[in-house]
Amino acid sequence: AQSVTQLGSHVSVSEGALVLLRCNYSSSVPPYLFWYVQYPNQGLQLLLKYTTGATLVKGINGFEAEFKKSETSFHLTKPSAHMSDAAEYFCALGGSSTLGRLYFGRGTQLTVWP
Amino acid sequence: DAGVIQSPRHEVTEMGQEVTLRCKPISGHNSLFWYRQTMMRGLELLIYFNNNVPIDDSGMPEDRFSAKMPNASFSTLKIQPSEPRDSAVYFCASKGLAVSTDTQYFGPGTRLTVL
Numbered sequence: 488a489q490s491v492t493q494l495g496s497h498v499s500v501s502e503g504a505l506v507l508l509r510c511n512y513s514s515s516v517p518p519y520l521f522w523y524v525q526y527p528n529q530g531l532q533l534l535l536k537y538t539t540g541a542t543l544v545k546g547i548n549g550f551e552a553e554f555k556k557s558e559t560s561f562h563l564t565k566p567s568a569h570m571s572d573a574a575e576y577f578c579a580l581g582g583s584s585t586l587g588r589l590y591f592g593r594g595t596q597l598t599v600w601p
Numbered sequence: 602d603a604g605v606i607q608s609p610r611h612e613v614t615e616m617g618q619e620v621t622l623r624c625k626p627i628s629g630h631n632s633l634f635w636y637r638q639t640m641m642r643g644l645e646l647l648i649y650f651n652n653n654v655p656i657d658d659s660g661m662p663e664d665r666f667s668a669k670m671p672n673a674s675f676s677t678l679k680i681q682p683s684e685p686r687d688s689a690v691y692f693c694a695s696k697g698l699a700v701s702t703d704t705q706y707f708g709p710g711t712r713l714t715v716l
Contacts, residue, residue, distance in 0.1 A: 529709060587649070
């Protein structure tokens with residue numbers, strides 16, 4: 488069965504601090520993993536994705552994520568938070584047998600304090 | 602490209618009325634997804650289509666909900682009759698022709714309020 492767990496529905500950091508948003512998955516097939524960001528009153532937009540190959544994936548706005556198969560994790564990080572990073576972040580799981588369907592986590596709301 | 606287009610952006614209606622939400626996917630995409638987002642339940646997949654054919658509608662809450670995709674460039678989600686608990690933001694997303702590695706592109710959403 489396919490599932491995604493995001494640890495922590497709310498994360499708060501100071502501007503300039505490290506951002507770490509956690510995502511663990513369960514998949515019966517080789518996973519494709521995605522991070523999406525949602526700004527207020529907008530749709531979701533892709534930050535980055537892992538399909539195959541290099542396990543450290545770089546995305547937009549300075550974010551990156553590392554696929555760790557042994558830990559079934561795909562945590563999202565950014566070295567230095569900016570006020571504009573405040574948004575909701577969703578981890579999603581797909582795979583070659585899911586016919587394009589993605590399984591989304593519940594989301595993590597990131598707050599950045601000045 | 603214009604991206605995924607949804608209309609209306611906001612809809613306020615009274616309980617019992619019919620509501621129709623519309624989506625135009627990105628040209629050339631062959632998969633279309635309808636999601637519902639609420640505070641209580643998060644982001645839920647309602648139904649998705651591949652090549653205009655419904656693949657999985659197990660997320661549709663009940664018979665009051667129906668979705669169609671008459672052609673590759675248009676889809677509707679209909680609620681009849683609407684109820685206050687249907688209030689949510691409804692998103693449409695589309696995906697390209699390649700296998701599952703392709704990204705889903707989301708529209709801006711329709712915020713539905715049922716009074």
